[in-house]
Amino acid sequence: MTHKWWQNAVIYQIYPQSFQDSNNDGIGDLPGIVKRLPYLQKLGVDVLWLNPIYQSPLKDNGYDIADYKKILPVYGSMADFDNLLKQIHAHGMKLLMDLVVNHTSDQHRWFQESKQSKDNQYADYYIWRDPVNGHEPNNWHAAFGGSAWTFVPERGQYYLHLFAPGQPDLNWENPAVRESVWNIMRFWLDKGIDGFRMDVINLISKPAGLPDAPEPGTYPLTEGLVADGPKLDDYLREMNEKVLSHYDVMTVGEMPSSKPEDAINYTGLNSHELNMVFQFQHVALEPNPDKRLGKWNDQPVKLPELKKALSRWQKALDGKGWNSLYWNNHDQPRAVSRFANDDPKYRVRAAKMLGTTLHMMQGTPFVFEGEELGMANVHYTHLDQYEDLESINAYHELVDEKKLVDGPTMLKYLANISRDNARTPMPWDDSQNAGFSDATPWFALNPTYQQINAKAAVADKDSVFYHYQKLIQLRHDSDLVKFGNYDEIDPDDAEVFAYRRHYQGDTLLVMSNFTDKTLTRNYRQARAAKLVLSNYDNDQGVTLRPYESKVYLFN
Template identity: 70%
Template sequence: MTKEWFKDSVVYQVYPMSFQDSNNDGIGDLAGIKQRLQYIHNLGADVIWLNPIYTSPNKDNGYDIADYKNINSNYGTMQDFDELLQQAHQLDLKIMMDLVVNHTSDQHAWFKESRKSQDNLYSDYYIWRDPVDGHEPNNWLAAFGGSAWTYVPERKQYYLHMFAAAQPDLNWENPEVREAVFDVERFWLDKGVDGFRMDVINLISKPAGLPNIPEPVTSGTTMDFVADGHRLNEFLRQMNEEVLSKYDTITVGEMPGATPTDAIKYTGLDSHELNMVFQFEHVVLSSNPDVRMGKWNDEPVKLIELKKSLNRWQTGLDGKGWNSLYWNNHDQPRAVSRFGNDSPEFRELSAKMLATTLHMMQGTPYIYEGEEIGMTNGHFTELNQYEDIESINFYDELVNQKHILNQETMLRYLANMSRDNARTPMQWNSSENAGFSKATPWYGLNSNYNEINVENSLSDKNSVFYHYQKLIQLRHDSELIRYGTFEPIDSEDTQVYAYRRHYEGKTLLVLSNFTDATVERNYQQSEATKLLINNYADDLDTKLRPYESKAYLFEK
């Protein structure tokens, strides 16, 4: 297998708005991130992924970009960014930008011009269609609820937006749009950034003719229908040929609905497009059986289904592509609340168990800010505690408009699945506002910050933080962990996730108990050369205590 630096790396994701406020206006900023670079370096991460920091009206927290070449004033200035980049590089930390080019903000200069008429320089930069029988051009629904089309009287046409109405989709069929995007990429790469995470990049090629979707139509079925259009490979290859191949980059494409086969097409070791895919299969496993409700539910993920999904990606990409490994991010609930047990008794154990399970796999691990200290969901109980446009829109649609759910049920679903669970400010210490800011934070703090915070974690040698630090060091030191092939064990086991990795005569055995009961499993672990890591202080051989996870090395 080709050894490239992104395969040896661990990525730490920073959601700038919620990471560290340096000027006490309640909003995280670039100078705040700069203050915390040493912390990220000490954890052992190699790359920082920054969520969007560009000029934006923040209708979708920065994923609605109004100017790709300027910094959102809430976060600072371009000089602040240049200093952050320089200091990160001095610590051998690379910076990966979030590139959002399926759509822009409706406040972008391109769209402001495009909406004026059907015959100006930017008229074809977006996807416009005439009404059909006085209605929307087709039956597509937006990811955040409602129609994917909005009417503009000046043009007497509708524009397409796969997300919010404030996020019009770019027309990638127009070569001028592609060149404009490539120009943005060159701008940042010439500054010295090390790559891009590309938001919903598999939506940029729409189905020819934009046909109706077969019933029943939901936001999810619309997304699946639109994804992976017939020109996607062509567009990504052109991007690689004209821009990416001329720089030493890390590139990961967020691709809703992608399968391992899709991933190999776009990121295969022999392809010339992207390095990795962010797939969603394992984070949508507990989707509501009522398709009208999509992801909104409070059902725990079944371990057999989780193993089936992760194993499929591990074996499917082995030797053909490269996995991205993640439990949570800015769009997903907190890992320990979703896949583990965030009760006081089991939070740290299950957080460490999840970390070991994922970090021993083949691929590039991603750590979302606060995951490394076991931050939990917010457990909010009132609608006014939510800020996320998706959460608020779907509450309105499912409770107020369609009367599919009652208020109590939807609030329970939001507490389980809302993106806002990941967006509460980073918990640095037990002082005012968790050390995030001296001002009232832009978004409410998780009430448990007095117990769960960085300061407490760093003072406890058995904390979740040091477990992550050890996992990262093990990965850096071991080609077996980085490159070994993957062998699933007992896929139908409802309690334990077990697998082996093999590389150059060495074997790694990983065992993780996903329950709060003590169970027994014998995989000849007594014959192991060494116990590499465990989340308990001792090893009871074949016994696996609640949420116990351990990795053994076998050498011939």
């Protein structure tokens, strides 16, 4: 089997508007990223993934694209982008762009034309349906609240939007749509970028007939209606044949609701579709028992369920496909708050423990900005502190309109799981505005920035930053870490996450205590073991101290 460069890589995700402001308008930008490349180089990451930087009305933080070939002016110019790409490559790193082609903005020229009539060039670029008995074509609910259909008087029809009304879904059944997408991809690949992360790419093939969801008013994705549709494989193979196979690039498909069996089709090591997928099983744990409330909950994740979710993907894809590994991203709360403990007494050890647990698995790890500092949730207490469309809409729908939950309870749910927890500006130092900007930032800083910031982390040899640096270096140096198969230990243990990796006669043992208690677990084998990594200074053998994580090598 030929090993690919992306199997050796660690990816760093940048949320551009929150990373670094260079012109003091309070919004992060492309020249700001250039300024911080030495920091990212020091961390040791190989690839930078940028959230969307294209022209957009920003109804959903850039995931509503109005022009795929233009840079949003607040981020800079195309010349700024070209310089950023050049500097990233000069620093020995690669660039992954966000590709959002399940939908566009309603301000995109295609949609502006499409909504005018049923007989123009772009009339069939989107999914239009006639009213049924004077109502929406089916009972689908949108991800951000309300119906998934919006009526346009000019056409006398509804258009489908699985997300916000400003994000109409493209009609991938139309060959002209697909060719337009291939054209966009070639535009960026010909500039020299190194691949794409593809937003909700498994939603592009809709089910035949667009049938009703079993329960009215539910988001069809949760019912499995719109994920992994009947022509998805065909579309991805065509994408590979027409575009991707002509470039040495990395591709990762975001695929909510996909199962490992599906992912093997898309990411098979000998297939011709994508390199890896983002799966959601581990980050979707603990939804509310009341299905009407969806993901909104404040219950801690149960460790056996977390282990089951991650182990399932490790075992299913071993030797057949390739995993992506992540705790955090722009759509998830901070991992140390969600899966461990962000109490100042434990936060640093807990963040290192989570990093070790994930990075020692098989797959390509993704680090989200601030994760390497052990950043925690913001713990907001008022609705007016939020920016995120999903969070604000959910509050109004569930509290004000449907009265399914009271306000204080919903605020606790938002504080636990809102996407805004990940989107606060990057804290670079303890100065005013945290070194992010000389102006007031577009979004309030995490109030912990005076203690948790990059300058402090780089100055502290025992920081989360240097632990992540070690994890990245270990992956670069070890084929066992990269390619070893996965053997779970005691899956029902509710306190310790332990597993082994095996490769060419060597074994790696990973032990992580997910509690604030001192525990004893005797997983060490009789053969001599070498301690490769730990988040404590001195090894106490079978003892696992609070949030202790350690890695042993047997050979």
